Amino acid sequence: MTTAPDSSPGYEHDHVRTTVRTPAGASHTFTFEKSELVVSAIATAVEHFVKAHELGSDDYGLALIRAGEAVPMLDTDELRAYDVVDEDVLHLIVERPQVDG
Numbered sequence: 001m002t003t004a005p006d007s008s009p010g011y012e013h014d015h016v017r018t019t020v021r022t023p024a025g026a027s028h029t030f031t032f033e034k035s036e037l038v039v040s041a042i043a044t045a046v047e048h049f050v051k052a053h054e055l056g057s058d059d060y061g062l063a064l065i066r067a068g069e070a071v072p073m074l075d076t077d078e079l080r081a082y083d084v085v086d087e088d089v090l091h092l093i094v095e096r097p098q099v100d101g
Helices: 036-053
Strands: 017-023 026-035 060-066 069-073 089-094
Touching: 017 060, 036 060, 036 089, 069 089
Parallel strands: 017 089
Antiparallel strands: 017 026, 060 069, 060 089
């Protein structure tokens, strides 16, 4: 007899496997804790891509693509705040200050 995953209140998987893509289209699968801050996930992904020479050092943010729409993710939020699930695709985006003129 097989048992279903625990569905008791408070139970949830504590990690997710997601693909992170660079602005140039390179991608890699990462496993993140759902409680991980977005800024930490960014740092992990950027470090990987820079070491692989697939990305230059810069200031990056993350966006979650859902139903064809990019949802920017705040650095100080946990991944769980965006209901990130296995097989979601996150995109690194360059964050540069906007300049008038």
